[in-house]
Structure formats: C-alpha cells, structure tokens
Amino acid sequence: MSRQPCLTCGQSIGGHARTGVIRQLAAMLVRTNHYPKVYSLLNQLPLCATCISRIPFLHDPWCMVCGRHMLVNSRGTQAICGDCSGFPEQLQITNRSTIRYDDWAKNLIGVYKYRGDERLMQLFSTLLLIAWYRHYDQQGIELITYVPLHDQRLRERGFNQTELLAEAVGRKLGLPVRKLLTRQKNTTKLSQQTGKQSRMVSMNDAFLPAHATGDPATYDEVPRISAAPGKATVPAIMLIDDIYTTGATIRSCAQTLRKIPALREARILSLTVCRS
Amino acid sequence: MLSFFICPLNKLFKRYGNFLAEGSVFFQTEREREKIGGVTLSGMSALGSLHSLDTTREYIMYGKETEQTGQTAQRGIHLYITSCFSVDQLFWREQGAGRLIVLGSSPSLALVFALKERMEMRLAEGRGGNRVDSRILHRLAEEQTMLYNKSVQQLAREKDMGKLPFAFTFNPWSLSDDIHGLGVADQAGGIAQTDDSDEGMVKLEDGHYSFRELEQEAGRMHELLMGRSLLWEEVEFLHQQKRAGEHLSEAAVQWLVLKGAVLRLPGVSLTLRKGLLSRKLVPVCLRCGEMEQIKLTVCHSCRQACAYCTACLQMGRAKCCTPLLCSADHSLSVHHRQPLLQWTGQYSPAQAEVASRARGFVNGDETAFLIWAVCGAGKTELIFPVVEEVLSQGGKVCIATPRKDVVLELAPRLTRVFPDVTTLTIHGSSTEKWEQGELVIATTHQVMRFYRRFALVIVDEVDAFPFHNNHSLYRAVDRAVSEQGKILYLSATPPKYLRDKLVRPHHAPPSATAGQNRLCRLWCRISRLFKIKQELPHASATHVILPSRYHGHPLPVPKTVIVQGWKNKLKSNQPLPQVIQPLEDSLEQERQVFFFVPRIGDVDTVIAYLRYHLPRYAERIEGVHAADQGREEKVLRFRQREIVLLVTTTILERGVTIPRSDCIVLGADAGIFDEASLVQIAGRVGRSANSPGGTILFLMEHRVQAPYQAIAQIKQMNQLASRIQRGVAE
Numbered sequence A: 001m002s003r004q005p006c007l008t009c010g011q012s013i014g015g016h017a018r019t020g021v022i023r024q025l026a027a028m029l030v031r032t033n034h035y036p037k038v039y040s041l042l043n044q045l046p047l048c049a050t051c052i053s054r055i056p057f058l059h060d061p062w063c064m065v066c067g068r069h070m071l072v073n074s075r076g077t078q079a080i081c082g083d084c085s086g087f088p089e090q091l092q093i094t095n096r097s098t099i100r101y102d103d104w105a106k107n108l109i110g111v112y113k114y115r116g117d118e119r120l121m122q123l124f125s126t127l128l129l130i131a132w133y134r135h136y137d138q139q140g141i142e143l144i145t146y147v148p149l150h151d152q153r154l155r156e157r158g159f160n161q162t163e164l165l166a167e168a169v170g171r172k173l174g175l176p177v178r179k180l181l182t183r184q185k186n187t188t189k190l191s192q193q194t195g196k197q198s199r200m201v202s203m204n205d206a207f208l209p210a211h212a213t214g215d216p217a218t219y220d221e222v223p224r225i226s227a228a229p230g231k232a233t234v235p236a237i238m239l240i241d242d243i244y245t246t247g248a249t250i251r252s253c254a255q256t257l258r259k260i261p262a263l264r265e266a267r268i269l270s271l272t273v274c275r276s
Numbered sequence B: 001m002l003s004f005f006i007c008p009l010n011k012l013f014k015r016y017g018n019f020l021a022e023g024s025v026f027f028q029t030e031r032e033r034e035k036i037g038g039v040t041l042s043g044m045s046a047l048g049s050l051h052s053l054d055t056t057r058e059y060i061m062y063g064k065e066t067e068q069t070g071q072t073a074q075r076g077i078h079l080y081i082t083s084c085f086s087v088d089q090l091f092w093r094e095q096g097a098g099r100l101i102v103l104g105s106s107p108s109l110a111l112v113f114a115l116k117e118r119m120e121m122r123l124a125e126g127r128g129g130n131r132v133d134s135r136i137l138h139r140l141a142e143e144q145t146m147l148y149n150k151s152v153q154q155l156a157r158e159k160d161m162g163k164l165p166f167a168f169t170f171n172p173w174s175l176s177d178d179i180h181g182l183g184v185a186d187q188a189g190g191i192a193q194t195d196d197s198d199e200g201m202v203k204l205e206d207g208h209y210s211f212r213e214l215e216q217e218a219g220r221m222h223e224l225l226m227g228r229s230l231l232w233e234e235v236e237f238l239h240q241q242k243r244a245g246e247h248l249s250e251a252a253v254q255w256l257v258l259k260g261a262v263l264r265l266p267g268v269s270l271t272l273r274k275g276l277l278s279r280k281l282v283p284v285c286l287r288c289g290e291m292e293q294i295k296l297t298v299c300h301s302c303r304q305a306c307a308y309c310t311a312c313l314q315m316g317r318a319k320c321c322t323p324l325l326c327s328a329d330h331s332l333s334v335h336h337r338q339p340l341l342q343w344t345g346q347y348s349p350a351q352a353e354v355a356s357r358a359r360g361f362v363n364g365d366e367t368a369f370l371i372w373a374v375c376g377a378g379k380t381e382l383i384f385p386v387v388e389e390v391l392s393q394g395g396k397v398c399i400a401t402p403r404k405d406v407v408l409e410l411a412p413r414l415t416r417v418f419p420d421v422t423t424l425t426i427h428g429s430s431t432e433k434w435e436q437g438e439l440v441i442a443t444t445h446q447v448m449r450f451y452r453r454f455a456l457v458i459v460d461e462v463d464a465f466p467f468h469n470n471h472s473l474y475r476a477v478d479r480a481v482s483e484q485g486k487i488l489y490l491s492a493t494p495p496k497y498l499r500d501k502l503v504r505p506h507h508a509p510p511s512a513t514a515g516q517n518r519l520c521r522l523w524c525r526i527s528r529l530f531k532i533k534q535e536l537p538h539a540s541a542t543h544v545i546l547p548s549r550y551h552g553h554p555l556p557v558p559k560t561v562i563v564q565g566w567k568n569k570l571k572s573n574q575p576l577p578q579v580i581q582p583l584e585d586s587l588e589q590e591r592q593v594f595f596f597v598p599r600i601g602d603v604d605t606v607i608a609y610l611r612y613h614l615p616r617y618a619e620r621i622e623g624v625h626a627a628d629q630g631r632e633e634k635v636l637r638f639r640q641r642e643i644v645l646l647v648t649t650t651i652l653e654r655g656v657t658i659p660r661s662d663c664i665v666l667g668a669d670a671g672i673f674d675e676a677s678l679v680q681i682a683g684r685v686g687r688s689a690n691s692p693g694g695t696i697l698f699l700m701e702h703r704v705q706a707p708y709q710a711i712a713q714i715k716q717m718n719q720l721a722s723r724i725q726r727g728v729a730e
C-alpha cells in the first residue's frame, strides 16, 4: 500500500475501514468472476475510504448505446435513451463510462487536463479499467486508440491527457495502443460553444486518418482487424476519451476510423471516464 | 551576407523535410510548412522569428570569440544561448565584440544548457595555446549530444519505459557547407535585417526595433520580472495581466538575458553524474530543487526526450523545454512617514528582550536567526520591531508560513500595525499574487515564485507541514532572500536541524568561529553522554529562546500513563479507568477536553466509546478529522463551549486555543506523534492567565522516546524560565 496521502483530501490512505468500503463497492460493481480484479483495482486507487465512497460510479439501468444512467427502469430490455434513439443505427456508437460528470469529477478532470498529473492519470486509468471489466472484457477488443488533440494545442500543452490514459490502459491489458487519428480543426473549447447543435456541426470532419496525413506518430503499421474464420464475434477497436458529453466527438472519430482500410470490418466501441 | 541567413534556414527547412521523410518526429500541417517555405524564399526572417511560426521554440548555441590584438594573441571563446539570434547580433555589435560562431540549436533548453556547460569544461581543460575553431566546437557538440542520448536511453531503461521513441536532438548548423566557417558572422554586418539607414534597426518577429526601442521595451519587461522566479507560462500570464494588449516581446527578454538582468534557466536541468560504470543522467527541477520526483517523458512541446517535475506540478509544469526566468530586485522603497509601526501593545520584559535581540540581528553579521518561543508566548508581536527596522531601511520583508489560514489570520494584524506599508497576502487562490508590495505574507509554496527580493524573510512555524524536512522549501527561502538578506525562523518546536545549526552553546563566545562552535557542540554531546547536566543556552548571536508564556506562569508538564491493550478494550467496550477517570474529573470542573487519537479511523470508535461511558455528556462529545466537512462548524461549537469533549486527529495540534482546557493523547506512542507534535499538543493547555495550569496525559502501550523527549523539552523550558527570572541565564 502506498504511503502517500489521499489524492483528493490529503489524509492518510489505509485502515480497515477502507477494505470494507472497497469490498462492498466491488461486489456492487461486478459479478463474482471479476470481483478479485475490480477489488484490486479499487485498492490501487490513491484515495482514502471516504473519498472512494464518494466516487460517483454509474449504475444500471443504462442506455445500451451511450451508457448513461436512465431513470426509467427498463431492466432486461435493450433500452436506448431518448438522445440516442434520435440517431440512425449506423451512427450509434456504443459507449461506456465509469463515473458521472459531477463537480468532483469536473474538478479532477480539469486539473488533470492542464497539468497531466501522474497520480491523477493513475486514478483515471484505474477507473477506465474498472469500466472495462464491467462492460468490455468479452467484446474481443484488439486495439486501443484515443481522441487526439490538435497539433498546436498539443505543442502548447506538451502532452495529450487521453493518450496517457490509453497507454496506461493498454499496458495493463496487454493491448496495442496506436494513434490512428489526427485532429484537423482546432475546435473551440467546449465551454465557448453554445448549444448541442452547434457543437455537432463543428465536429463534422474534425478528424482525419493519421496515416493519410503523414503523421509520423503512426510509425507502426495499423494491424488489420477482421473476424477470424469460425469466430462468432467481430473484433473491435476501443476509442478512449475523458468525457462523453453529446457523443459528437466519438461519432466523428468513429466515422473517420471506418475510412481506414485495415479497420473496415472492426466494430468500434468507446470508453470514457465520465458521462455527463 | 544574406547567404548566412538563408543558409541556416535552408538547413532548417531541409531538416524539417527530413523529419517528414523519416517520420521520426511529428510535423506541422501543410499551412505551417508553406510558411517556412515562404520565409526562405523572401529571405527576410531573423532567426528569432521561428517562434511565430507555431513551431517548436528553438534555442541556439553560439560561440563568441574574444580577440586580443598583439603579439601574444590568444583567442578565447565564450558560449552563449539565445532564443533570438538577431538580438544577440545587435547586442554584440554595439559592444564591438568579435566573431560569432553559430553551433546549432535544439528545442530542449536543458540540453543546450548541459552541452554548453560540458563544452565549457572541455574548453577550459584543453585551453593552452591552441586555437579553437568552429570545427572543434561542432565536434564537441556532436560528441556531447551523443553522450546525452546514450544516457537518456539508459535512464529510460532503468525506469522501465523501454526505448524512447525520441531522443535528444541538437541540430548542427552550417558546418559542411563551407569549411572556411560558414555560419560565422563577422562583426561588420552580421544582421541581415539592418535597415539601410544606419540607425541599427532590427526586424524581429514582433516588429521593427531600433536599439533604443529595444532597450526601452526591455526596461519595461525588467520592471515586470524583477524579484520573481517564473516559468515562461507564468511570465505570459503576468504579462497579460499587467500589460494587456501589448505584445510580449521575446526579443526584449533575450536582451535582458544578455545584459545579465535576467537569468534564464531550464525548468528541469539535465546533468551527467559519474556513476560506477557509466555516466548517469540526473534531471533536477531548478524551480523547487527536486531530484527524486522527476518524470521522464516524451514531450509533445519539444518533440524530444523531456522531463517534468511532479513535486511542484501544482504550480505549473516545469520541464526541460520551459525556461525559468529569474530576476533579482535591488530596488529600495522610500517611506516618508516614520515611524512605520503603529502598535500600542505592551511587551512583558521577557518579550521585549527577545524583540530587541531580533531587531539587532538584522544589523549584525549573521544571516540566520531563530526565535524559539513556547506555545502561547505571543509570537507574532515579537517580529514587529524587526520588520519595522528592515522596512524603514527600504528593504522588503516576506513572512512565509505553511498554512493558508495562518496567512489569512496574520495579514489583517500586520496591516493594522503597518498602515503606511503596502501589504500583500499571497496564497494559492490569492488575486494579489502578481502585485508589488513591501510586506508580503505568503504561503511557503508561493515563496518559490520570488527571486532575490527580500531583505528579510521570516519563516513562521518552520516545523509545521510542509516545511519540515522539506529541502525544497528551504531552498526557496534561500532564493527569495536578497544577496545580503537575512532569514529569521520562528517556532515553538524547531526541528533538530535548525537547533543544531542556530542554538549555539552559551559557553561559546558570541564571536565564535564555526570551528569553535563545533567544538562546543561536541563538548555538549559528550556531557549529554555522561549525563552531565545540560543547560539550554538562552540566547546567542543566532538565536534567542522565549521560554515563558506572556502571563509568566510555567508550562504545565504532561504525565505519561501506560495503558495495556487499550485498542481491544475500546473495541469490546470494556472500561478503561485510566481514560475515563481523568475525563470525568475535567468535565466535572467544567473544563473542556481535547482528545487526540492517532488515526482517522479511531475517531468514530472513540466517540462511541466515550458517549457510552460518559452518558452525562454524551450529546456534547464530538469528533473531527481532516476529511470532515463540518470541521469548522464543530470547532466553533467547541469554542462556544457547546461541545465539551472533542475527539481529534493531529489536525488540531496547533491553531485552536480554548481557555480552561485539558488534553488527552490516546496512543501517544504512535509514530504520528513525534516530539514536536506532542509539545504543540501540550501547548494547547494553560494558555489563559486566569487558568495557567491544566492536565496533559500521554496514554500509551509501549515506552517510546517521543513522549519523554517532549516532556524533557517542556521541563527544560520551565527551568530556563526560572533561571531567567532569577537573573542567572546569561
């Protein structure tokens, strides 16, 4: 157990109270087959018992498409939320998130985005892994990619927070992580946009396949992803981002990913830390 | 002459082109590439203008020949780093200096710095009479870059990062093109952009400048940077705050660097240490001095191997490619109205002596001084005279304290007694961070943002978090103080390091040398070993002790009680008379009780236990810990006597004082309670003049050192106080 203090409140981590909280939480989050994995992930969180119990985990029932929590109890059926049912099926991208985007998450994500704090990275990548065990471990994911930053923004900041997350998750799962996309437009900040509609419009053609632009970060060949003969499930690529708001970013990325020949047959799933 | 400028740019263009082909580095969009092309074609750019192209900022290293004419002509060479080469050309031309030899550039300031340092070392070794030409310099640079690349890969392997996709690049310029030394600008007409008029106009990325304009702009920038130590991002922010609408001119900053008014360092430096088998690369954060918590990364800003500091990350990302600008402040402020101190309070004789000794210190030869005043001695008032002394001499004063609430508490008191002085309150969320003032009250972290500014830095509660054992903050204080400045430590429980350094044995003469002092300390240690009675020296040239409270009564001495198996008894709700009895006694006398426990987890257990065993007071027993949302409110209710027994962790060990209160420490043998912490806890009791006594109990299972050391320290203080009273302390 790390001897560092709790990341959010500064108190010392540890004590038997924490074990109890984690046990209860792990049992609530996953079924028995993943219990040990999720238990040890929760235990790795750099948080104390009080702060762990404050994490706003998403609970079922959730929308089968975007993963948001739904108030209507339609357990068991393939429920789709109002927002998602507005899209034609080929535009729907399956997303899952770990936590709600409340003030606690907003604050931490903000700090992480601008400082790239290593310990916050560990916190968020652990949260992503928990969602992976909850939703995606049977999905045949073979490749991980992430939502890129615009080059200029990247240079100003020096790092891409989602890239760091993707790499941490990839390392833990033993899956390859590739930069597949390049951001074309320097889209204005989320907060500066008004309304859902304008945001969706501004996301059109925001991305390009990275190899087509000669982006040298894609130095490795994109592995071909296609169903093995005799196998039922089509393999998938997982797209990682920090927040899912309207899904416009994710849909735009997915559209671009479909244009990459080697990935034409792959299914696209997205995994984000927060669902607002 | 023009060819000189086009050549390096051609080179650059070629280089970027190569990168595209090799695909080893990210590259900009089509639009940006066009821009570079455009620049090359028109041949109108100064090297400095590369910045405005949204490309990575480049730091250029060049050598300057210092030429002495005469028979025994010896050419020396000095190396310089610049972000705007044309500014340097202008500068050296004005100085009439010799030739400039451009060696190359890199986006990693840390790398260029390290190369410069190592090359200077090499040059110094092989100086003699041999002539240093550009080829030798280029070879040296190449050699050293390779060394760095090897060691950074080594470090990456050690840190389990695998092979780094990017290593360091130092791009040599203009070597192969012309063996006669192309890339060498002679002094006659080095600047391609010089206007036809002989005004010495220079065109930079931010417009045309004449020599005079550049000087003026530099002067304005200097005013902004004076006394500060800031990362480039912070400079940008400060500039935006103070000079909104104006362009932040890198040329002006470079001008200041050349004139020596600003020191430009990489945020994180890279040094090579000689290891056992090979050289080891050691990144050090130059802002906070951290060496352990530095992360090696692949940076998208400089497209290099880069490192950033996680220790001071909360104040922005210090990394290899970010410059840290430090500028000393030598200005003196003038006060027209004297006296500055408007305080009507009265000192006790003991306080008066301490205050005057502290005042004397700033005019003496020593650079550091310790005021060791017991809890409840009235520390803040003690510093008024010394602050006034320094302020009236025109110097600036900084009071650094570890906690924000102390800053907020001190500020109004100081503003009241120094009404004519500009006082700034600086903490993480303060809006006065970027203002100028003569008296600054800051959290210890914010002290890192100052550079050679204060004639006096007072460090309050040196032992409290996070100053204790925190090397980087000592460093920050050392840097914030001006060259002849003084540091005054103020504490009730000074850490051993400071005691050893500043509490000089009284049998050493005041003018004792370091060697004599060491001898004295050795003698003290020997006498301690043989249990020869030790007397705490009341005062010396570097310290003074105030052993009594303002009301003059001795400090209450804690008692220890061994309680076997309290944890189990607590859990199974069995009676613990050693705990319950003294509590009942205190509560019956209508005294309030602080009940300290070692861990947060103990708080709730203890509350439940005490409520059960003290049913009469059950509703007036509460508990607090750091993560407790209702902490402030509960402390307030404790102050108002609504709560009579407050169970707490160490968070209340300082700050909160309640008249007529007692203290119980359960588990005083736990590691979290060290000597200083226990002395502070004992300091809660007997603060008011009408109830100077009280009970302090240390309950523990095992005999450990800390509680006994704390008791010994308190007794020592009482002895010293009575010695002073009898007039025999000197």
Ligand SMILES: [Zn+2]
Residues within 6 Å of the ligand: A006, A007, A008, A009, A010, A011, A047, A048, A049, A050, A051, A052, B627
């Ligand atoms: Zn916490």
Ligand SMILES: [Zn+2]
Residues within 6 Å of the ligand: A063, A064, A065, A066, A067, A068, A080, A081, A082, A083, A084, A085
């Ligand atoms: Zn949905």
Ligand SMILES: [Zn+2]
Residues within 6 Å of the ligand: B285, B286, B287, B288, B289, B290, B309, B310, B311, B312, B313, B318
């Ligand atoms: Zn640092």
Ligand SMILES: [Zn+2]
Residues within 6 Å of the ligand: A158, B299, B300, B301, B302, B303, B304, B305, B306, B307, B319, B320, B321, B322
């Ligand atoms: Zn960098």
